[in-house]
Amino acid sequence: MIEQIDKEYVLHTYARNYVNFKKGINATLFDENDKDFIDFTSGIAVVSVGHGNKRVADKIYEQVSNITHISNLYGIEPQALLAQKLAQLSGYDIRTFFSNSGAEANEGAIKIARKYGETKFSNKKYKVITLEHSFHGRTITTVKATGQSSMHSPNFSPYPDGFSYHDKIADIYKSIDNETVAVMIELVQGEGGVQPFDKKEIQELAKFLKEKEILLIVDEVQTGVFRTGQFLAANLYEIEPDIITLAKGLGGGVPIGAVMTTLKDIFSPGDHGSTFGGNYLVTTAALEVLNILEENKNDGKLDETITYFNLKLNEIYEKNKDIFTQNVGLGLMRGLRVKDANTLTSIIKNTFEEGVLVLKAGKNTLRLLPPLTISKEEINEGFKRLENALTKIK
Numbered sequence: 578m579i580e581q582i583d584k585e586y587v588l589h590t591y592a593r594n595y596v597n598f599k600k601g602i603n604a605t606l607f608d609e610n611d612k613d614f615i616d617f618t619s620g621i622a623v624v625s626v627g628h629g630n631k632r633v634a635d636k637i638y639e640q641v642s643n644i645t646h647i648s649n650l651y652g653i654e655p656q657a658l659l660a661q662k663l664a665q666l667s668g669y670d671i672r673t674f675f676s677n678s679g680a681e682a683n684e685g686a687i688k689i690a691r692k693y694g695e696t697k698f699s700n701k702k703y704k705v706i707t708l709e710h711s712f713h714g715r716t717i718t719t720v721k722a723t724g725q726s727s728m729h730s731p732n733f734s735p736y737p738d739g740f741s742y743h744d745k746i747a748d749i750y751k752s753i754d755n756e757t758v759a760v761m762i763e764l765v766q767g768e769g770g771v772q773p774f775d776k777k778e779i780q781e782l783a784k785f786l787k788e789k790e791i792l793l794i795v796d797e798v799q800t801g802v803f804r805t806g807q808f809l810a811a812n813l814y815e816i817e818p819d820i821i822t823l824a825k826g827l828g829g830g831v832p833i834g835a836v837m838t839t840l841k842d843i844f845s846p847g848d849h850g851s852t853f854g855g856n857y858l859v860t861t862a863a864l865e866v867l868n869i870l871e872e873n874k875n876d877g878k879l880d881e882t883i884t885y886f887n888l889k890l891n892e893i894y895e896k897n898k899d900i901f902t903q904n905v906g907l908g909l910m911r912g913l914r915v916k917d918a919n920t921l922t923s924i925i926k927n928t929f930e931e932g933v934l935v936l937k938a939g940k941n942t943l944r945l946l947p948p949l950t951i952s953k954e955e956i957n958e959g960f961k962r963l964e965n966a967l968t969k970i971k
């Protein structure tokens with residue numbers, strides 16, 4: 578039923594699996610036949626506090642029973658409190674603009690960089706350097722910022738000027754010129770294959786860019802909101818970026834993005850905006866998500882979950898060295914490199930049949946992004962099912 582209607586009326590942008598999920602409890606999903614699945618994806622790092630989170634649901638219900646949306650022409654209390662919370666948790670001296678998605682947050686970051694480049698120097702600076710295998714979004718500009726040539730289809734051209742890509746951090750230095758305004762990177766490339774960069778290398782880059790007055794934009798749409806164990810990956814890397822973007826895990830499932838910057842006075846009224854961005858509904862939800870995760874971080878629960886998940890992950894990696902070549906990632910953003918892409922395709926098919934949801938990243942990485950609140954029982958069950966799936970391909 579769902580498949581037929583979906584195919585008839587929804588534009589075909591995804592190769593979908595037509596399971597019909599009806600219920601979710603933390604990291605467990607149930608389909609219409611009550612078959613259960615352990616969710617090691619959290620909807621691509623979105624459902625950070627689990628499915629059906631009662632605390633978030635109650636806050637949302639209370640808020641939308643009262644006011645859902647007013648518009649950004651008026652002060653919005655939960656928006657102000659959320660911006661304050663982001664400054665507190667990050668430890669940075671920043672202001673925030675709220676968008677509805679990661680791509681839009683990155684658009685905001687690029688606009689900030691462009692305005693900085695236009696107004697701060699005697700010559701116009703507008704070029705943004707990004708990395709190959711990066712992912713920054715699906716709008717025309719962020720698709721161009723994304724360093725994957727397969728994404729720059731002529732179908733959607735012409736693209737905005739001013740983007741160039743490099744394979745390695747070390748190569749960025751060479752291509753900086755007098756018109757370079759920013760470098761935009763993920764600290765752990767997500768879609769590109771769960772690839773963390775070296776901390777020292779990043780710290781040196783950050784220092785160099787600061788000296789040259791070139792902005793460092795860190796795209797934390799996937800790494801942010803405690804995914805790596807710290808509030809931001811930038812906190813873990815001990816750097817101070819000029820601009821940071823968030824989205825995926827911030828709202829626990831409601832669509833919200835954020836661009837945060839230390840250039841606190843860069844924008845004036847009229848420079849940027851969004852109808853929905855930061856409304857009562859989404860900022861109320863995000864505030865509660867952050868409260869929950871902050872508590873879990875402070876009482877040690879989050880670190881315990883990360884340690885336990887990675888213990889079980891490493892067991893399965895060590896036991897299956899004939900399939901996996903590398904165990905990569907940080908915190909609860911993990912990947913197992915699979916010996917070849919075909920094997921990965923069969924693993925993903927088998928895991929679904931066994932009742933555990935996993936993701937693919939890059940060409941040959943099995944990606945795991947469980948809810949940050951996943952229980953020990955769910956971790957045990959998920960890895961048991963993953964092990965069964967692996968046995969089937971041997």
Ligand SMILES: *Cc1c(COP(=O)(O)O)cnc(C)c1O
Pocket residue numbers: 677678679680681683712713714715763767768796797798799800824825
């Ligand atoms: C998912 C993702 C985006 C795009 O976010 P959307 O909400 O899909 O627009 C951008 N950057 C990174 C690093 C991402 O993982």
